[in-house]
Amino acid sequence: MIMFAEMSQAMLGFFVAKIYKCWIVERSARLLCLLGIAFLLFLGSMSVADEPVKIGSRRELFVDRLLIDRLIDAELRMHHPVKATRPKSPLPVAHYITILKDSDRFRAYWRGSDPLFEGEIHTGHGGETVEYAESLDGHEWTFPDLRLLEVSGKKHRNVILANQPPLLTNFSPFIDNCPDVSNNQRYKALGR
Numbered sequence: 001m002i003m004f005a006e007m008s009q010a011m012l013g014f015f016v017a018k019i020y021k022c023w024i025v026e027r028s029a030r031l032l033c034l035l036g037i038a039f040l041l042f043l044g045s046m047s048v049a050d051e052p053v054k055i056g057s058r059r060e061l062f063v064d065r066l067l068i069d070r071l072i073d074a075e076l077r078m079h080h081p082v083k084a085t086r087p088k089s090p091l092p093v094a095h096y097i098t099i100l101k102d103s104d105r106f107r108a109y110w111r112g113s114d115p116l117f118e119g120e121i122h123t124g125h126g127g128e129t130v131e132y133a134e135s136l137d138g139h140e141w142t143f144p145d146l147r148l149l150e151v152s153g154k155k156h157r158n159v160i161l162a163n164q165p166p167l168l169t170n171f172s173p174f175i176d177n178c179p180d181v182s183n184n185q186r187y188k189a190l191g192r
Contacts (some may be wrong), residue, residue, distance in 0.1 A: 023035025106135040116152040129159045167191040
């Protein structure tokens with residue numbers, strides 16, 4: 001594998017020979033040759049950093065050569081997206097959806113609304129609900145028949161919270177992975 005600095009020097013030698021030929025043979029192309037020389041001098045001045053780049057604990061994507069000194073038997077390659085098939089049972093289009101991965105399941109929580117709510121509709125209104133679904137693959141979803149709360153006059157299958165304005169507007173669940181948290185207290189949420 002050729003390092004970037006070595007590659008720059010090899011390219012510099014090749015292009016200097018071409019520019020010299022251009023300068024001698026075609027006098028009308030001198031401006032273009034001068035621009036080429038300036039670019040090659042700039043390229044030749046670029047070198048690999050002497051010290052590692054300090055990124056601390058932040059995450060970095062390796063999509064360019066900024067943080068990579070050399071690649072041996074490897075390459076940078078952007079993959080093309082693949083269109084997925086439409087799920088037979090997708091999640092609804094909803095506000096404030098949160099998907100959590102918990103062992104072998106994905107668990108989705110989103111803000112819904114009681115279709116029979118008759119009050120004024122605004123953010124945080126009394127008809128807002130939080131609904132739940134789960135999936136093994138994150139693509140196909142099941143909506144368990146929990147029947148925990150009454151919505152629209154009947155026990156709704158997957159509503160887990162209702163009738164708590166304005167707390168459900170931006171309900172944000174998370175899993176507490178601290179080692180001293182008991183198993184029945186792992187699921188927590190923030191709300192306003």
